[in-house]
Amino acid sequence: MIENMDYEEIVMGIIVNAGQCKSFAFQALQQAKKGNVAESAALMAQSQTMAKEAHILQTQLIEFDEGEGKIPVHLIMVHAQDHLMTAMLAKELIQEIIELHQR
Template identity: 65%
Template sequence: MPDNYEEIIMGLITHAGACKSMAFAALQAAKRKEHTEAQYLLAEADKEAKKAHEIQTRLIGLDEGEGKIPVHLIMVHAQDHLMTAMLARELIAELILLHQNKD
């Protein structure tokens, strides 16, 4: 297990949270008919999701499928954040399309 395990996990939570926040900000922009801003915020959300996914991939690699990385509650919490952020981003992209088509 890496010495900075908690720091790595907090990075996962931070990037996943930023992804979700930016996606919801994009939805608010779309509701205001600021479609360029909405697309920009979705792209920023994607960048944060990519950073979070890279951390997750690194952890999976460190584990090597052998249980080398302990699964503490904070890890479960981080994974939950990532998955809900990714789902929110996908659904919000669809909602933004609906708003654009309505205009």
């Protein structure tokens, strides 16, 4: 079973990585607006790495839970999930905006 400390660490890991994902994506957009294509691409790659890290942590919880409700759903977990989903959406939309800037 995932112990309380592991649970908290995983949830906080999701929040931190999702925040970094979104932050790198917005930095990439700023660089794209300035015409710094290479810097923008590098920042988007970092954003993708952070998204993957958050997703790995989320997957650990899902695999442990096995759809049986083994993982308690506290407000902080809801916050983490919300943070991850908004970060992923922001990253995807920012990638589209960057491509428009490059045209």
